[in-house]
Amino acid sequence: MNGADATEGLIDLHTHSSCSDGTLDPAALVQLAAERGVRALALTDHDSVAGLPPAAAACRAKDVCFVPGVELSCEWRGQEIHIVGLNVDAAEAGLLEYCAQLGRLRRERMQQMSERLSAVGLPGAALAAPALRVPVATRTHLARSLVAGGFARDLQEAFERYLRRGRPGYAAIAWPALGRTMECIGGTGGVAVLAHPHRYGLSTSQLAALVLEFKALGGAGLEVSLAGMGRSDSDRVQTLARRFGLAGSIGSDFHQPGLPWRPLGRFAKLPSAISPITTSLGLTSLGL
Numbered sequence: 001m002n003g004a005d006a007t008e009g010l011i012d013l014h015t016h017s018s019c020s021d022g023t024l025d026p027a028a029l030v031q032l033a034a035e036r037g038v039r040a041l042a043l044t045d046h047d048s049v050a051g052l053p054p055a056a057a058a059c060r061a062k063d064v065c066f067v068p069g070v071e072l073s074c075e076w077r078g079q080e081i082h083i084v085g086l087n088v089d090a091a092e093a094g095l096l097e098y099c100a101q102l103g104r105l106r107r108e109r110m111q112q113m114s115e116r117l118s119a120v121g122l123p124g125a126a127l128a129a130p131a132l133r134v135p136v137a138t139r140t141h142l143a144r145s146l147v148a149g150g151f152a153r154d155l156q157e158a159f160e161r162y163l164r165r166g167r168p169g170y171a172a173i174a175w176p177a178l179g180r181t182m183e184c185i186g187g188t189g190g191v192a193v194l195a196h197p198h199r200y201g202l203s204t205s206q207l208a209a210l211v212l213e214f215k216a217l218g219g220a221g222l223e224v225s226l227a228g229m230g231r232s233d234s235d236r237v238q239t240l241a242r243r244f245g246l247a248g249s250i251g252s253d254f255h256q257p258g259l260p261w262r263p264l265g266r267f268a269k270l271p272s273a274i275s276p277i278t279t280s281l282g283l284t285s286l287g288l
């Protein structure tokens with residue numbers, strides 16, 4: 001967080017529900033957001049828009065301004081990148097087909113990860129079963145199984161020991177190319193935001209190359225303030241936003257209550273030197 005600036009967020013444009021790898025269903029997520037004073041909320045599940053209709057209904061009931069979103073995984077120069085689409089149309093055929101295709105890829109990959117875990121003596125099929133029961137099979141589901149089975153103390157350790165790239169339970173996935181993902185978000189009339197630019201482990205020049213290409217493909221904003229983001233990372237991303245004329249987006253990347261990092265609605269406010277993505281989303285009337 002940005003030190004002394006860290007205050008209650010009034011808008012949270014990056015959250016997950018149980019429709020991907022969050023633990024709260026969309027209505028419970030909205031309830032918690034409203035309790036925390038969030039006035040505008042985006043649900044941005046991984047590769048799924050299934051939670052958008054119930055989240056929209058819950059937001060109407062709670063008088064929270066709803067931003068329909070999605071977080072799409074894709075590939076750029078061999079690196080996995082996440083793009084948050086905001087104001088997407090949850091009923092648009094191209095986006096639905098795109099998500100369905102990623103759902104199939106994720107299931108195939110989960111099967112491979114299950115076999116890899118079995119190969120190192122773990123009960124792979126049992127560990128992967130919960131992930132294979134839901135539409136969006138993620139490594140987070142597998143990490144929760146590993147913790148529940150006593151194979152890791154917490155989610156971090158599950159990723160460190162088994163699920164990170166290069167670890168025994170990891171299987172790669174052929175994500176769509178960045179350009180294809182940007183087309184998909186553009187095709188729904190959505191606004192594209194590069195998610196957590198500081199988490200890719202890219203050098204400053206690599207990150208600048210990514211941002212340049214992202215902008216050329218129609219990208220509108222960068223996440224400049226996220227829960228748990230350090231001051232130097234935020235400064236680095238803000239510099240890129242100014243250099244490339246991109247707006248700033250903010251959010252928690254919330255997944256579940258009880259984890260001290262990524263708390264819903266708690267992160268630094270958007271710095272005044274950065275133009276807010278809310279302008280592109282039509283949220284200015286809220287004074288946000």
Ligand code: AMP
Binds near residue numbers: 021046137138140155
């Ligand atoms: P997947 O999209 O299936 O590859 O799963 C990636 C998800 O795992 C991310 O969306 C995060 O929510 C979660 N994740 C990745 N790394 C970690 C970590 N070190 N600790 C906890 N969760 C993680």
Ligand code: MN
Binds near residue numbers: 016021046140
């Ligand atoms: Mn996640």
Ligand code: MN
Binds near residue numbers: 071082195196
């Ligand atoms: Mn992400």
Ligand code: MN
Binds near residue numbers: 014015016071253
């Ligand atoms: Mn996320």
